[in-house]
Amino acid sequence: MSLLHMVAASPFTHRALEACLARWSDGDALLLMEDAVAAALDGAVTPLPGNGPVFVLLPDLVARGLAARPLRHGATPVDYGGFVDLAARYDGSVSWF
Amino acid sequence: MRFAILVTEGPHGHQATDSALAFAGAVLERGHQLPQVFFYGDGVLNANRLSAPPAGERHPVRGWSRLAAEQGVELLICANAALKRGVREATLAPGFRIVGLGQLAGMLVAADRLITFGA
Numbered sequence A: 001m002s003l004l005h006m007v008a009a010s011p012f013t014h015r016a017l018e019a020c021l022a023r024w025s026d027g028d029a030l031l032l033m034e035d036a037v038a039a040a041l042d043g044a045v046t047p048l049p050g051n052g053p054v055f056v057l058l059p060d061l062v063a064r065g066l067a068a069r070p071l072r073h074g075a076t077p078v079d080y081g082g083f084v085d086l087a088a089r090y091d092g093s094v095s096w097f
Numbered sequence B: 001m002r003f004a005i006l007v008t009e010g011p012h013g014h015q016a017t018d019s020a021l022a023f024a025g026a027v028l029e030r031g032h033q034l035p036q037v038f039f040y041g042d043g044v045l046n047a048n049r050l051s052a053p054p055a056g057e058r059h060p061v062r063g064w065s066r067l068a069a070e071q072g073v074e075l076l077i078c079a080n081a082a083l084k085r086g087v088r089e090a091t092l093a094p095g096f097r098i099v100g101l102g103q104l105a106g107m108l109v110a111a112d113r114l115i116t117f118g119a
Helices: A016-022 A032-042 A057-064 A080-089 B018-030 B041-047 B060-071 B081-085 B101-110
Strands: A003-007 A029-032 A052-058 A075-078 A092-096 B002-007 B033-039 B074-078 B094-098 B114-118
Touching: A003 A016, A003 A080, A016 A080, A016 A092, A016 B033, A016 B114, A029 A032, A029 A080, A032 A052, A052 A057, A057 A075, A057 B041, A075 A080, A075 A092, A075 B002, A080 B018, A080 B114, B002 B018, B002 B041, B002 B101, B018 B033, B018 B114, B033 B041, B033 B060, B033 B101, B041 B060, B041 B074, B041 B081, B060 B094, B074 B081, B074 B101, B081 B094, B081 B101
Parallel strands: A003 A029, A003 A092, A029 A052, A052 A075, B002 B033, B002 B114, B033 B074, B074 B094
Antiparallel strands: none
16 A cells, blocks of 8 residues: 655654654655655755655745755655645555654 | 545644645645545634634634635534534534534545645
8 A cells, every 4th residue: 555655844853754754665655745845955964765756845845935945856846736646646645743 | 536634733833724725725626525624633723713813814714614615615623622622613613513523434434535734
């Protein structure tokens, strides 16, 4: 069963991203949103999944003035419509707090 | 596809409510179904019609009520969580309904996808 992992908390203040990665399975995908979009920026040293796609919610980058910043290799921006498509494409989702 | 949304955070302490509202709109725009949104824990504070932000500020409670009125989405809030937080029938914003957790179970069984917004 493929999962869409949603992480919203900042990787600098919360361990949600690490908790998510500890439960990662092949075929899963990661969506970084809200304060977690910082983890998608080029130069960020916080861990990302070694395999599997990484998406970042563009409106949350825009809201933080980060939309012009380059993203880490492999991170793909999506809008809310793209978020819905991801939720539909994967068998289930997990929100990490 | 039939979606369900669970909101576990209040409207003014965190972005979760804004994310949930934007996601709900996008679900419907994409042509999917969103019969119900369930509010649990501090999420029930989204149902408080006494919420009155200053003019020009974001108004999430009104945003939910509009979603209910315009799209027919049922807004269900957990009875125990509501009582605990002083949210009563008399203070419910339009579109919200106080229900038991059995309704949450029913929503989950009927939905193809559940997306949770919290913090």
